[in-house]
Amino acid sequence: MGNNVLIFxxxxxxxxxxxxxEAICQGKxxxxxxxxxxxxxxxxxxxxxxxxxxxxxxxxxxxxxxxxKLKDFTVDAYGKAFSEVVSKNDPAVVLLxxxxxxxxxxxxxxxxxxxPLSSDCTEWASQDGGIQxxxxxxxGKAYVTVKFNSQPAVISLRPKxxxxxxxDASKSAEVEKIDLALSDDDFRSVVKEIITKTAGKIxxxxxxxxxxxxxxxxxxxxxxxxxxLAGLLGxxxxxxxxxxxxxxxxxxxxxxxxxKVVSPKLYIACGISGAIQHLAGMRTSKCxxxxxxxxxxxxxxxxxxxxVGDLFKVVPALTAEIxxxxx
Amino acid sequence: MNIVVCVKRVPDxxxxxxxxxxxxxxxxAGVEFIISPFDEFAVEEAIRIKEKLGKGEIxxxxxxxxxxxxxxxxxxxxxxxxxxxxxxxxxCQDTLAEAQALAAAxxxxxxxxxxxxxxxxxxxxxxxxxxxxxLLNIPVVSRIIKLDVADGKATVxxxxxxxxxxxxxxxxxxxxxxxxxNEPRYPKLMDIMKAKKKPLEEKPAQLExxxxxxxxxxxxxxxxxxxxxxxxxxxxxxxxxxxKNEAKAL
Numbered sequence: 288m289g290n291n292v293l294i295f296x297x298x299x300x301x302x303x304x305x306x307x308x309e310a311i312c313q314g315k316x317x318x319x320x321x322x323x324x325x326x327x328x329x330x331x332x333x334x335x336x337x338x339x340x341x342x343x344x345x346x347x348x349x350x351x352x353x354x355x356k357l358k359d360f361t362v363d364a365y366g367k368a369f370s371e372v373v374s375k376n377d378p379a380v381v382l383l384x385x386x387x388x389x390x391x392x393x394x395x396x397x398x399x400x401x402x403p404l405s406s407d408c409t410e411w412a413s414q415d416g417g418i419q420x421x422x423x424x425x426x427g428k429a430y431v432t433v434k435f436n437s438q439p440a441v442i443s444l445r446p447k448x449x450x451x452x453x454x455d456a457s458k459s460a461e462v463e464k465i466d467l468a469l470s471d472d473d474f475r476s477v478v479k480e481i482i483t484k485t486a487g488k489i490x491x492x493x494x495x496x497x498x499x500x501x502x503x504x505x506x507x508x509x510x511x512x513x514x515x516l517a518g519l520l521g522x523x524x525x526x527x528x529x530x531x532x533x534x535x536x537x538x539x540x541x542x543x544x545x546x547k548v549v550s551p552k553l554y555i556a557c558g559i560s561g562a563i564q565h566l567a568g569m570r571t572s573k574c575x576x577x578x579x580x581x582x583x584x585x586x587x588x589x590x591x592x593x594x595v596g597d598l599f600k601v602v603p604a605l606t607a608e609i610x611x612x613x614x
Numbered sequence: 615m616n617i618v619v620c621v622k623r624v625p626d627x628x629x630x631x632x633x634x635x636x637x638x639x640x641x642x643a644g645v646e647f648i649i650s651p652f653d654e655f656a657v658e659e660a661i662r663i664k665e666k667l668g669k670g671e672i673x674x675x676x677x678x679x680x681x682x683x684x685x686x687x688x689x690x691x692x693x694x695x696x697x698x699x700x701x702x703x704x705x706c707q708d709t710l711a712e713a714q715a716l717a718a719a720x721x722x723x724x725x726x727x728x729x730x731x732x733x734x735x736x737x738x739x740x741x742x743x744x745x746x747x748x749l750l751n752i753p754v755v756s757r758i759i760k761l762d763v764a765d766g767k768a769t770v771x772x773x774x775x776x777x778x779x780x781x782x783x784x785x786x787x788x789x790x791x792x793x794x795x796n797e798p799r800y801p802k803l804m805d806i807m808k809a810k811k812k813p814l815e816e817k818p819a820q821l822e823x824x825x826x827x828x829x830x831x832x833x834x835x836x837x838x839x840x841x842x843x844x845x846x847x848x849x850x851x852x853x854x855x856x857x858k859n860e861a862k863a864l
Contacts, residue, residue: 299775299776300776304775359779360774361753361755361781362744362754362755362756363753363754366744366748386775387756387757387774387775388774388775390740390741390744390756391744391756393741394739394740394741394742394743394744394745394748395744395745395748397709397710397741397745398710398713398744398745398746398747398748398749399748401710401825402710402825403708403710403824403825403826404709404710404739404741404745404826405739405826406738406739406740406741407738407739407740419829423738423834424736424737424738424831425625425629425631425640425735425736425738426627426735426738427834428630428631428834429631429633429640429831429832429833429834430831430832430833430834431638431707431828431829431830431831431832432828432829432830432831432832433826433827433828433829434826434827434829435825435826436823436824436825436826436827437825440826475752475753475783475784475787476753476754476755476781476782476783476784476787477781477782477783478779478780478781479769479780479781479782480779480780481774481776481777481778481779481780482777482778482779482780483776483777484776484777484778490775496863520864531793537794538759538792538793538794539773539794541793543627544627544735545627545651545652545735545793546793552863553857553861553863553864562628563627563628563629563630564627564628567627570834570837571834573861573863574857574861574863575837575840576853576857582842587840587842588840589837589840590840591837591838591840591841591861592840592841592842592843592853592856592857592861593840593841593842593843594842594843594844594845594846594849594850594853595842595844595845595846596845596846596847596849597846600846600847601846601847601850603847604847604850605850605853605854608850608851608853608854609854609864612854612858612864613858613864
């Protein structure tokens with residue numbers, strides 16, 4: 288049985304993402320507890336050049352699968368490459384970030400290796416020579432503590448929960464480049480086109496501040512007041528399920544049990560009553576502000592600060608006041 | 615075109631979760647169970663494809679307790695043709711074991727498309743679709759918001775961290791549905807009546823021993839009680855002061 292931790296170092300466009308550093312820092316800590324090494328795995332087209340820098344975050348070694356055919360992520364091709372690296376290295380833990388890619392790859396690796404999987408973990412601890420994790424279920428209405436009965440355990444970490452340590456520029460990891468035979472079968476799914484996001488639009492899962500709107504906005508045009516506040520704060524604009532179901536906002540902006548689960552530093556809920564499924568998606572925000580004309584709205588019981596009033600008066604006043612205060 | 619849709623019975627999203635006496639499962643008393651919302655998008659998509667092509671068969675596959683048949687009948691009422699219930703009285707909590715049991719059942723079925731929701735809104739692992747595809751050695755694309763089928767291929771769209779991706783896939787293939795794929799229909803009374811007569815086969819789920827154990831289930835930590843800063847826009851300066859100096863959130 289191995290005692291190493293194998294970490295997927297997620298990259299986008301040839302650059303490692305911050306979630307890769309988060310995973311490597313936690314992977315290093317896990318490996319120390321297990322008496323093993325932290326081995327990062329970088330997969331893509333043109334990732335070799337930057338691979339050794341992962342040592343600065345704690346990787347003892349970096350395994351690189353660099354192949355022009357792997358420029359775009361598909362779970363079929365990346366999964367094949369990743370699973371082969373995992374099975375050759377016999378780790379105790381396979382660690383990923385619970386991003387779109389990480390969740391896909393974790394599922395693939397779990398099936399390929401017959402290994403147990405827990406996604407989106409928010410805590411972990413060394414326990415009885417292995418790793419035990421805690422993760423939200425029902426979008427955070429409850430949490431489970433999970434113990435693994437077989438190795439390796441495939442674990443993905445919720446982004447932005449574990450912050451990476453500052454890089455240590457004096458460190459550099461040994462890089463091992465490996466070639467894997469990829470067949471046509473690994474490219475039965477092919478990315479044909481990538482339509483890049485509108486520049487400047489911040490995704491709700493990545494934003495430090497979210498200004499979110501519900502039925503109280505009365506229509507799509509009501510969101511203008513939220514956009515103004517969000518623009519000033521560099522915030523993302525979120526939406527409740529009702530608003531998305533009405534077609535006022537895009538599906539990708541929905542926060543809640545059937546949308547995205549977020550935990551920004553500041554969440555400003557405007558005209559949102561606070562249905563259970565919405566609260567599940569934002570209750571781990573560091574600070575919650577609620578603005579609602581109904582003093583009985585359930586959102587007030589979850590908020591740190593509330594203002595009872597007409598959002599169309601309160602939100603513009605808030606924008607003006609913040610402009611005055613922080614410039 | 616033969617389509618298999620895997621659906622799971624989950625508590626309604628408006629449910630307040632109560633932890634059961636044994637401390638590792640929820641208390642099902644008073645809970646209304648529904649088709650996991652993302653699975654419902656998958657069912658709707660299968661029906662739309664069948665309607666568009668004017669032929670094909672839609673099979674529902676569900677792993678769960680006896681009561682899973684209730685939500686299978688809901689999928690029948692929407693337009694699915696038949697189904698298999700993999701009975702699991704143990705309430706398996708290991709996603710890999712569930713994926714293996716689903717894959718074992720699917721090995722005996724002929725299909726071009728295999729559809730799932732992107733995740734069941736209970737354990738939220740979001741892995742079963744990809745796991746099953748890998749176990750069956752078929753390609754998979756997760757979280758799709760558009761699906762077109764033609765000439766033995768599917769062209770799908772999905773959102774990724776890069777933006778929107780268009781992916782082309784050879785069939786047979788698996789897909790998991792994201793919100794935005796479609797708007798599920800409400801079955802008509804007539805269809806609900808018809809659904810009762812559609813064939814439903816029941817088999818025991820072939821579950822391996824779970825490779826993980828739920829040690830305990832907890833409620834999230836309670837948030838400290840908040841305060842109402844005031845009424846109307848007059849209270850905005852006080853709020854900004856609190857956000858800046860007390861919460862340090864600005």
